[in-house]
Every structure is written in C-alpha cells, then in structure tokens.
Amino acid sequence: MNDLQWNTLVSVVRGEGFSPLPTAFIIDSPWLPNWAGHTILDYFTDDRIFLDDNLKAIRAFPETIMLPGFWSEYGMCTEPSAFGSVSMWGEDEFPFAKKVLRSPAEVELLEKPNPRKHGLLPFVIKRLQHLQPEIEKAGHKIRFAVARGPLNIASFLMGTPEFLEAIKTHPELMHRLLDVVTDFLVEWIAYQREVFPSIDGIFLLDDIVGFVSRRDCEKFALPYLQRAYAADVTVKFFHNDAPCKASAPLLESAGINLLNFGTQHTVAEMKGWTNNRIALMGNIPPRDVLAEGTPADVACSVTEMLSSLDDRSRLIVSCGGGMPPQAPTENIRALIATVEELTR
C-alpha cells in the first residue's frame, strides 16, 4: 500500500468525506494466484510469484486499495501451524489445518507457541523481509500486522462444531483455550510490528464471531478481541463476513475502526448497529455478482447500494468479504468505474 492509499484509508476511518468514494478489496490466496495465472501452491511456495502476483494486481487496479497489502499468508494454516496443526496442501486448493485437540480436556495440555520459531510464522516474516526492498522500491510499505482472530484459530485447533459446542459444555476450558490463543496472538502481532516498523494497522479475520449470540460474543469474543487489538496503531481492521447483527454493536469497544462484512446485512443496517462509528467496507455480493455476474450486474449492484444511502461517510466500497475466486478483471473494473461515476 502506498502513502496515498494509506492516507485515504486513515481519512475514511476518521470520518472525512471523499469524492469519489474510495474502493478497496481484500486480496489473498483464494483469488490472487489464479487471477494472475498461477496455482495456489506455487503462490505459497515461490517468493517471486508471490511478489509478481501482488504487483500485477496493484498495477492492474491502481485506483483501488488492495488490503492488507502484500499479505504473506498460508491460508487458514498460518497460525494453527504454530500450535502443531498439520497443514494439508493441494496444487490448486485452499490449504486446510487439521485440528490438534481431540477433546475440550486437551486444552489443558496446549502450550503457547513462540511466533519467532514455530510453524509457518518464521516463513511469513522471512518472505516479507526478503521482498521488502522490492516492495518499497515499487512505492509500497507493509502497513498491517495480520492474523486470524482468536475464535477462528480456536475453531481450527478444535474443529468448528466442537469448539462451538464446547463454549456451551466446557466454558471454562474454552476461556483457557482463548486465553492461550490470544496471548500468542498479541505476541505474534507485536513481533510483526517489531520486524516491520512501517506497520500502523492490525488486521484480524474471524468469521466465527458471527456464529455466536450477542451474549456469547460478549463473553467469548469481545474480551479476546480487545486484547488482540490493544496495540497503539491507527487502523484496526476486522473481517467477518458471517452474520454481524449480534456482534456489530460490540466491535467499537474492541477498538475496531474498519470493518469488512458480508452480504447478510445492508450498509445502512450496519451503520445503525455500529452508530456510524466504524468505517465500513462492503458489500457488493462477492460470488453471485462480482465473480459470476456481468459488468452490468456489478454496475447495477453498486448503483443500488449507493442510492440506498443517505450518509456515505465512513464508507469504502468493496465486496462483502474478500475478493472471491474467479472474480474477473472486467467486473472489478466495473465496480471501480461505477463508484467513480456515481460519487465524483
């Protein structure tokens, strides 16, 4: 992300008006490698492909912000790997992290990993260090410390149904699990900031927060999100494209000031639930419209969304979730062009 894009992001978060409205997309392994002509496994294993694919996307759509920007990731396996989770790879498939806890009781045996040494985390850091000179030569900086959120990591360690059941049947053990995961997350975020002083944002992704009631969110999500986001950075960005109605009113108290959400709710609803205190990034349907629709469908969806809003402050137009697999160049261009045309 270059300085102009970063400053735009910060201004939106602060509630400053923009004309035209900014657009942004979360880009990562589900979309980027295939779009750029590579397999997902090649993208994960080849630094050059990783750099070239990111630069290709940034240069193809210079008017938009690609978030979090040069995200060194191994899909869902990154953080679970530090806990000893087996990572499963396919040539052009999303990697999968196998669970490590066979029962809630095994939480007692779980040790906090060292982000400097365990799993794939050193590889994440080294990749960015190796590429940092070229990233900066291209006019960009590494701006975000990135991780999966505490509930998301916990759900990979236990299995999602098992974790969600266990918050009902073994709440104390699940608090212990979330404690260990969050202690690790705080260190992982701190380590990323230490290595890359240009980082001034935290980006956490956690759909599991959307699966629980407000009461469970208050007990099992909020305290851990508050700790994970406690560092003093300017942008605290959260992605949850599962339903958000229960969690949305709580997110500000976790320090979150930028939210990418799904298509279950309208921008207007989300503005209401967050008291317009959190900048919103959304929410054109990613799969049905951005990936599978025509450019005309995209333009229509953007027009419909923008015309439904009286207040366009704290808004970044994007899709409701990360950039979906197979989203074609012409549809992305249609989104950007329509926003420019309607909000200039």
Add this chain to the structure above:
Amino acid sequence: MLRQAVIEGDVPASVSAARTALEKGVQPVDLISQGISPAMAEVGRLFEEGEYFVPELLMAARATKEIFVILRPLLAQAGSKPMAHVVLGTVQGDLHDIGKNLVAAMLEGGGFEVTDLGVDVPPERFIAAVKKRPVQIVGLSALLTTTMPAMKTTIEAFRAAGIREQIKIMVGGAPVTSKYAETIGADGYSETAAASVDLARRLLAV
C-alpha cells in the same frame, strides 16, 4: 419436558426425559413425532428469527443425536419405518463438516433416517451408498467455492451410473446459491440447516 429439554440443548435432561417417556410406555415413533420433531422445528424457527445461533443449534442437535442412540434399536425392533432415508456428505476435496452435521441433526430430528458419509466424499462413495440400500435423498454439502464443482461432478456421476432418477439431490453450504443448484441439476437447495427439513419433505411431497 422432552421438547423443552431439546429446545434448550440440555443433553442430559433430554436423554432422561426420553428414558422416562419410554418407561411410561410412550412409543418411540410418538416420541419422535410429538417430541423431537416439534422441538427441532422450534429450534429451526428460533435460528431463522435470529434468537438462536450455531452453538444453540449444535446443542439441540447433540441432544437429538443422543436420544436417537436410545431410540434406534427400539425403532428397528418395532419395525418402524423412517419418513425416508437420506445420505449426506461433504463433497470430495472439502473437509468442512459443520453445515453437514447440522443438516444431519435437523433431518434426524425431523423423522428422517440419515446416513452420514462424512467429509471429502468422492462420487463413487455416494453412489455405493445409494446402491447398498434404498435411499430417497442425497444431500451434498460444500463450504468452499473451489469444492462446489464437486457437487456437479457427483450429480453427473449419478447420471452416468444410471441411478440419478431414483433419488432427489439437495445441496447446500455457504457458497452455494439456488441459482447454482439449478445450474448443476440439483433438485433442491437449502440456505440453512433448519430449512433442510422442509426442503426434504417438499422433495418427497410428504
């Protein structure tokens, strides 16, 4: 008592209530039709209305599952027939099971017999399950956009095996839409686990 225990996802209370009812002479089939099915329908309603969330759904499903451990041998002994036999699985390449597990529990609670083939199920295993014993519905689940095409592959495999017309196929999962279901030749799509019971009934016209 049983109904409320299932709705509240209280597993021990549900099992205890089921045992008590059976001891009092309530027939297993009545326990399902008058206790479990309405309870799971209520759980589904509460989920649809945003009062229940996934953990509550899972707990009710767990309660139902535990009751069926007791009921299954009694039903077999009595020669009771389930409403229909459903074979479920997450399609090949996909290791996610939450949606499929919820659908299994909702269907079982709704009076269907469910054979759960698990995750990463190749087409030939679905076909083998249908050939092994009478099956009315096959349910295919996928959580990933990349594994959705395996639903189409599986449906085509049923066609190639000459048994597509014997069964109804329903599909679901986070990235799946009704449009996609139609495109790949499925008979039905359910957006939520709770709605899968109604869909299964509609497909069988019961």
